[in-house]
Amino acid sequence: MKYIEKLRNSGLRPTKQRLQICEVLFNTEKTFHFTINELNQKIKRQINNKISLATIYNTVHAFEKKGYLKQIPINSNQTYFDTNVSHHHHFYDLKDEKLIDLENSDVGPINILKKINGKKIKSVEVLVKLED
Amino acid sequence: MKYIEKLRNSGLRPTKQRLQICEVLFNTEKTFHFTINELNQKIKRQINNKISLATIYNTVHAFEKKGYLKQIPINSNQTYFDTNVSHHHHFYDLKDEKLIDLENSDVGPINILKKINGKKIKSVEVLVKLED
DNA sequence: TTCGTAGTTTATAATGATTCTAAATAGGTG
DNA sequence: CACCTATTTAGAATCATTATAAACTACGAA
Structure with missing residues (x-):
C-alpha cells in the first residue's frame, strides 16, 4: 500500500x-x-x-x-477541505454554493504592502465570489 | 434619531x-x-x-x-461580521485569533485571469494569515 | 511469539452556534 | 382608536463538531 x-x-x-x-x-x-x-x-x-x-x-x-x-x-x-494543498485560490459560486479552484498562475502577483509588527505572513488566500 | x-x-x-x-x-x-x-x-x-x-x-x-x-x-x-463595508481585506492572526483590517490600498491590484462561463465576479477578498 | 503500552476507533453524550416556533407585543395606516 | 402585519421573545429544536470512556489494535521489546 x-x-x-x-x-x-x-x-x-x-x-x-x-x-x-x-x-x-x-x-x-x-x-x-x-x-x-x-x-x-x-x-x-x-x-x-x-x-x-x-x-x-x-x-x-x-x-x-x-x-x-x-x-x-x-x-x-x-x-x-481541499485535497489540493498547493498554493492556490478559489471561486465561490454563491448561487450553486460550489467551490472552483483558481490556480495561483490565474491570479496576478499579490503585494501586501502593510506589515504587522512581530508577525510573519503564513499564507495569502483569495476568495472570488461569483454571481450570475 | x-x-x-x-x-x-x-x-x-x-x-x-x-x-x-x-x-x-x-x-x-x-x-x-x-x-x-x-x-x-x-x-x-x-x-x-x-x-x-x-x-x-x-x-x-x-x-x-x-x-x-x-x-x-x-x-x-x-x-x-465587519462594520466596515467598504471593499477591503483582512489579516487573521492565527495565534491571537484576531482580525485586522487590510485596506484595499495596502494590497496591490488583483488580476483574476480565469473566467467562469455565465458568472460575474461579485467580490474579491484576500485573507492573509499571520504567524509569529 | 507473546506482552505491554500507547495510539486508535467507536458509540454515544455533550457542547455550542444558529434557526425555528408560537405566542405576546409594537408600528403604522386608515 | 382599531386593525393588521412585522417584530420580539423565551425556549425548543437542529446540526456540526468535540469530548468521553471503553474496547480494540499496532508494534516494539522481551
Whole structure:
C-alpha cells in the first residue's frame, strides 16, 4: 500500500481506517473540495464500509495538521477541505454554493504592502465570489 | 434619531431594538469586527439592556442583506461580521485569533485571469494569515 | 511469539452556534 | 382608536463538531 509510508513518516499509524480514507481522498487524478459529511457519504459508497464519524473528524484533522489537506476559508455552516494543498485560490459560486479552484498562475502577483509588527505572513488566500 | 431614516429606507421598521443595535454598531468613529456573541455582550454593557439573541441574529442578518454589515470569510466556529463595508481585506492572526483590517490600498491590484462561463465576479477578498 | 503500552476507533453524550416556533407585543395606516 | 402585519421573545429544536470512556489494535521489546 502506497499510503503506509506516507502515514508512518508523519507519525500516524497506518490503520485500516486511515488507509481507507486515504484511498478515498488521494487515490484519484483530480483533487476536490469536500465537507466532512460529503466525505462520510463517499466512504460509505466507495469503500462499502462504515467508519465512525468521530474517526473521520480525527483523521481529517490529523491530515490537515500534517499538510495533506487544507481548510478553505469561507463562510458556511460546514467546514470545507481541499485535497489540493498547493498554493492556490478559489471561486465561490454563491448561487450553486460550489467551490472552483483558481490556480495561483490565474491570479496576478499579490503585494501586501502593510506589515504587522512581530508577525510573519503564513499564507495569502483569495476568495472570488461569483454571481450570475 | 439618525438611524430611523436609514432603516426605513431599507424597508426595516425602526424598532427600539434595531435602533439600539445601530447605536452599538455604527455610533462610533471606528469600524470593528465582531461575532454575534461579542455583539450581545457589548449591547448588554453599552445599552444596559437585554435584547433577545434571536432578535440580534435577525437584525444582524437583515443589516447584512441591506449592505450595512459584511460577513468575513474565515474558518472559525463562529461567524465574524465587519462594520466596515467598504471593499477591503483582512489579516487573521492565527495565534491571537484576531482580525485586522487590510485596506484595499495596502494590497496591490488583483488580476483574476480565469473566467467562469455565465458568472460575474461579485467580490474579491484576500485573507492573509499571520504567524509569529 | 507473546506482552505491554500507547495510539486508535467507536458509540454515544455533550457542547455550542444558529434557526425555528408560537405566542405576546409594537408600528403604522386608515 | 382599531386593525393588521412585522417584530420580539423565551425556549425548543437542529446540526456540526468535540469530548468521553471503553474496547480494540499496532508494534516494539522481551
